[in-house]
Amino acid sequence: MNIALFFVVLILSFALFPVPKVLKHTTALIVLAAGVAISSVWSIEALSGLSSELRLEGMIPLTGKPVIFAVDGLSAFFILVVNLTLLIGLLYAKGYLKQYYGSKNSLSFSLHYFSYLWLYFSMILVLIARDGLSFLIVWEIMALSSFMLVIFDAEEKSIMKTGISYLIQMHVGMFFLMFAFLISANETGSMSFDSLGVFFSGHSNILLFILFFIGFGIKAGFIPLHSWLPRAHPAAPSHVSGVMSGVMIKMGIYGILRVLLYVRHDLLQIGILILIVSLVSGLLGVMMAIVQHDMKKLLAYHSIENIGIIGIGTGLGVIGLATGNNTLSLLGFSGGLLHVLNHSLFKSLLFFSAGSVYTATHTRDIEKLGGLMKKMPYTSLLFLAGSLAICGLPPFNGFISEYLIYLGMFRDLPSSGLHQSILVLGSIVVLALIGGLAVFCFTKAFGIAFLGEPRSQHAVSASEVERGMIMPQFISLALIILIGLASPLFVRPVFDIVGTGFGIEGMRRIAETSLPGLASISLIAGVFIVLVVALALYRKIHLRSVKLSTGPTWGCGYTATGPKQQYTSTSFAYNYNHVAKPVIGTKKMMPEIEEDELFPEGRSFSSRVDDVFQKVIVEKPAGLLSELLKKIAVMQTGKVQHYILYAFVFILFVLLLTWLNII
Amino acid sequence: MILVSAMFFPGIILRTKSIASGRRGPGILQPLRDAGVLLRKGSVFSTTTGLIFQIAPVISLATVLCAILVIPFGKQEALIHFEGDFVFFAYILSLGRFFMIIAALDTGSSFEGMGASREAFFAMLIEPAFFILMATFAMFTGYVSFTDIFSNFFITSNHYVLIFSIIGFYIFIQIALVENSRLPVDDPKTHLELTMIHEVMILDYSGFDKALIHITTWLKFAVYGSLIYNVVVPAGWNIYLQIALFLAVQALFAIIVGFLESFRARNKMNKNPKFILTVSAIAILAFAVILILNLNL
Numbered sequence: 005m006n007i008a009l010f011f012v013v014l015i016l017s018f019a020l021f022p023v024p025k026v027l028k029h030t031t032a033l034i035v036l037a038a039g040v041a042i043s044s045v046w047s048i049e050a051l052s053g054l055s056s057e058l059r060l061e062g063m064i065p066l067t068g069k070p071v072i073f074a075v076d077g078l079s080a081f082f083i084l085v086v087n088l089t090l091l092i093g094l095l096y097a098k099g100y101l102k103q104y105y106g107s108k109n110s111l112s113f114s115l116h117y118f119s120y121l122w123l124y125f126s127m128i129l130v131l132i133a134r135d136g137l138s139f140l141i142v143w144e145i146m147a148l149s150s151f152m153l154v155i156f157d158a159e160e161k162s163i164m165k166t167g168i169s170y171l172i173q174m175h176v177g178m179f180f181l182m183f184a185f186l187i188s189a190n191e192t193g194s195m196s197f198d199s200l201g202v203f204f205s206g207h208s209n210i211l212l213f214i215l216f217f218i219g220f221g222i223k224a225g226f227i228p229l230h231s232w233l234p235r236a237h238p239a240a241p242s243h244v245s246g247v248m249s250g251v252m253i254k255m256g257i258y259g260i261l262r263v264l265l266y267v268r269h270d271l272l273q274i275g276i277l278i279l280i281v282s283l284v285s286g287l288l289g290v291m292m293a294i295v296q297h298d299m300k301k302l303l304a305y306h307s308i309e310n311i312g313i314i315g316i317g318t319g320l321g322v323i324g325l326a327t328g329n330n331t332l333s334l335l336g337f338s339g340g341l342l343h344v345l346n347h348s349l350f351k352s353l354l355f356f357s358a359g360s361v362y363t364a365t366h367t368r369d370i371e372k373l374g375g376l377m378k379k380m381p382y383t384s385l386l387f388l389a390g391s392l393a394i395c396g397l398p399p400f401n402g403f404i405s406e407y408l409i410y411l412g413m414f415r416d417l418p419s420s421g422l423h424q425s426i427l428v429l430g431s432i433v434v435l436a437l438i439g440g441l442a443v444f445c446f447t448k449a450f451g452i453a454f455l456g457e458p459r460s461q462h463a464v465s466a467s468e469v470e471r472g473m474i475m476p477q478f479i480s481l482a483l484i485i486l487i488g489l490a491s492p493l494f495v496r497p498v499f500d501i502v503g504t505g506f507g508i509e510g511m512r513r514i515a516e517t518s519l520p521g522l523a524s525i526s527l528i529a530g531v532f533i534v535l536v537v538a539l540a541l542y543r544k545i546h547l548r549s550v551k552l553s554t555g556p557t558w559g560c561g562y563t564a565t566g567p568k569q570q571y572t573s574t575s576f577a578y579n580y581n582h583v584a585k586p587v588i589g590t591k592k593m594m595p596e597i598e599e600d601e602l603f604p605e606g607r608s609f610s611s612r613v614d615d616v617f618q619k620v621i622v623e624k625p626a627g628l629l630s631e632l633l634k635k636i637a638v639m640q641t642g643k644v645q646h647y648i649l650y651a652f653v654f655i656l657f658v659l660l661l662t663w664l665n666i667i
Numbered sequence: 668m669i670l671v672s673a674m675f676f677p678g679i680i681l682r683t684k685s686i687a688s689g690r691r692g693p694g695i696l697q698p699l700r701d702a703g704v705l706l707r708k709g710s711v712f713s714t715t716t717g718l719i720f721q722i723a724p725v726i727s728l729a730t731v732l733c734a735i736l737v738i739p740f741g742k743q744e745a746l747i748h749f750e751g752d753f754v755f756f757a758y759i760l761s762l763g764r765f766f767m768i769i770a771a772l773d774t775g776s777s778f779e780g781m782g783a784s785r786e787a788f789f790a791m792l793i794e795p796a797f798f799i800l801m802a803t804f805a806m807f808t809g810y811v812s813f814t815d816i817f818s819n820f821f822i823t824s825n826h827y828v829l830i831f832s833i834i835g836f837y838i839f840i841q842i843a844l845v846e847n848s849r850l851p852v853d854d855p856k857t858h859l860e861l862t863m864i865h866e867v868m869i870l871d872y873s874g875f876d877k878a879l880i881h882i883t884t885w886l887k888f889a890v891y892g893s894l895i896y897n898v899v900v901p902a903g904w905n906i907y908l909q910i911a912l913f914l915a916v917q918a919l920f921a922i923i924v925g926f927l928e929s930f931r932a933r934n935k936m937n938k939n940p941k942f943i944l945t946v947s948a949i950a951i952l953a954f955a956v957i958l959i960l961n962l963n964l
Contacts, residue, residue, distance in 0.1 A: 439758070440794040
């Protein structure tokens with residue numbers, strides 16, 4: 005494992021600044037490719053000889069603190085996911101950034117690519133750092149570089165505001181992590197992850213784990229820690245949203261899994277905690293996604309849902325560990341881990357194709373779109389495939405990971421006790437509901453945005469984006485279909501990683517009983533595709549022999565319909581909104597028609613959805629805090645004499661405390 | 668077997684309805700003849716529609732055919748069976764529905780948008796009922812695939828099997844009614860587009876595609892009919908008796924649907940969510956029973 009080479013590549017990234025504007029993308033691509041090559045070699049080495057983890061220890065030059073880098077199965081898996089998504093994202097970025105070519109100067113392009121590369125480096129380092137200090141440093145670099153990426157388009161005030169709020173929330177998370185590491189370091193004398201194991205074997209586990217869970221959970225976007233997510237994603241450029249949602253939030257999941265590797269006691273409580281938070285995240289995430297009309301905001305809420313699904317798998321895995329149910333453990337963890345890969349593929353694909361739509365129409369509002377299927381056929385197909393995959397429908401990859409989680413739960417049912425069966429049944433119900441709601445949401449998103457007639461001039465004048473933006477997405481699509489059709493190939497290594505990482509007994513046996521099911525799914529998916537192709541061909545041949553004609557859509561006798569009368573995303577979600585009102589809290593604003601108003605004038609209708617958690621957890625305390633600080637601001641008089649007085653009082657206060665032997 | 672019984676299904680429903688309403692009605696084969704005519708007819712395509720609209724009926728039919736593959740018949744194993752195949756069953760049907768919904772949106776008609784929205788909504792609500800029921804069965808028999816569950820359903824010496832048999836019977840009927848948009852959730856024969864769900868989604872289809880959609884609907888009925896059969900008739904019985912009983916159960920199912928449609932009014936649309944959730948509630952009840960039995964509380 006050659007870490008020095010990696011650092012050389014890292015320094016190469018400074019070459020971005022002097023090169024001319026046209027070459028910046030190529031330079032960035034070369035540097036990224038070098039980084040990808042090096043780290044992929046690490047992970048393949050680590051995966052091929054799973055038992056021996058690669059390790060490198062050294063000293064930070066000035067402080068003499070130890071610095072440890074290591075790649076094990078878990079890191080290797082995440083490294084591959086990061087490499088893949090970031091590479092596709094950068095390929096896509098070239099075309100996407102063209103629209104900013106005129107308005108942005110050379111420096112902002114340099115800064116953008118530079119931050120992108122550093123986001124990549126910091127994520128890789130997060131995955132391999134094993135001592136607390138370097139982990140926190142690279143974690144911070146990750147937050148800073150992603151902040152720079154979010155505010156790329158910062159001419160709009162709202163984007164800058166969103167960026168700042170993102171930065172603040174990331175630091176709140178950072179604070180929890182630092183606190184957690186310090187608690188353990190205080191006891192064991194070392195900040196490394198290994199010393200966490202020492203700490204966990206001697207102390208109550210749940211409290212420290214909760215600190216870690218909050219710290220990592222803010223990054224991952226578990227409800228109620230998610231409020232940065234639906235705002236930062238729409239603000240960022242699409243390739244950045246794809247990368248952030250596809251992999252950066254998974255760093256939170258990685259952190260949780262990494263800490264779980266060291267947890268010794270209280271597994272049951274921890275498992276239940278993760279499971280319940282995840283169930284809530286999954287369900288509320290998709291419920292709030294349905295009522296969004298901003299395409300990227302909708303996708304952002306779906307990220308929360310998918311983080312929930314990953315968490316459900318993880319939580320079940322921990323519960324399995326606690327109760328000694330190895331099947332549940334292996335299938336839960338593996339389902340969750342595979343979903344990390346799957347989600348990174350289809351979510352980045354969805355964000356990229358949503359970005360293509362934005363490039364072509366300059367709007368993200370699905371109410372203003374429509375009929376794009378005819379104008380942007382490739383983008384539409386890509387978005388459709390992404391939608392099917394994210395809904396967990398066979399024969400795409402999302403189904404495989406959800407199937408593993410379901411299988412774990414159903415197999416667990418007959419043997420589990422009262423509490424566990426109720427938990428598992430609850431999870432089954434929620435997972436089934438999430439599936440149904442996701443179908444509801446993506447039929448809406450795809451149907452309204454891409455089908456029907458164009459609803460505004462934005463959509464009428466749309467045309468397909470350039471090939472450079474479409475091709476990278478086909479790489480994601482190919483992998484999505486490959487995982488869906490040849491799942492055993494991918495699930496086997498995941499079983500290995502989980503089995504070795506968490507030391508699950510009988511891993512081989514469970515894997516052997518689970519893989520035939522996946523093989524059958526591949527078979528039946530093959531049958532399905534053959535059936536579809538055969539039927540479609542037969543239909544085509546048959547339709548040649550009969551008389552075909554075209555006409556307008558049947559309007560039940562009414563012929564003067566226009567595009568405005570089509571179903572909109574709000575009306576599609578109307579009946580759902582009606583039922584989900586207590587949870588979502590949609591507000592409608594419409595002036596009533598008064599009784600004495602004989603000739604009603606034109607009026608407008610609007611509806612608004614607020615994120616309850618955003619209000620209660622972020623806005624209210626922040627409001628209170630700023631109120632409080634305003635009161636304290638009385639002290640800021642601007643007179644030097646007053647400030648000297650404050651200093652004097654403070655010194656007296658310290659003296660007093662020393663005199664009383666308090667400090 | 669399922670294919671054959673599917674052919675007679677709609678005819679029996681129609682016949683029951685006409686007899687119940689005192690008419691002579693068309694013969695049992697009439698819907699088949701209708702489908703034959705449709706298959707031969709030409710089609711009219713809306714200019715708004717595109718690829719999705721054309722491919723959706725094909726995909727929908729293919730999904731139901733795939734779903735049939737995992738359903739066992741008595742002692743006969745399903746053509747393809749594996750652990751957790753009912754998860755696949757539910758999701759593959761969901762895939763077909765996904766395409767029918769976006770096909771309806773493809774026409775750009777507000778009526779069809781309305782139908783699509785309702786279909787998506789009600790299908791989402793009924794999903795948990797199926798999963799809870801399967802969880803109950805999995806817990807009862809200790810197996811996790813259709814084939815294993817049904818072949819071991821009546822083997823246990825547990826006398827409470829009757830409870831599950833009846834509950835399963837009831838819930839599968841309800842799910843079938845919702846999935847196929849029959850009364851009391853939806854009235855396929857209503858004259859007003861505003862009150863339809865499934866029928867309004869396919870307003871723009873004609874000719875060959877419409878025939879495919881009809882066939883898909885019948886097959887779906889037959890699929891649920893055979894699930895019902897599996898929970899009602901023990902798998903150990905003689906094969907010929909099985910076949911006879913299978914047809915009888917399918918016919919009975921069709922007659923029940925026919926009677927329901929003759930004597931019940933359709934629910935108010937906004938009462939439907941409650942109605943559907945009741946099915947889930949009953950499924951949870953079944954789960955509670957098995958929980959109590961299993962743990963000897």
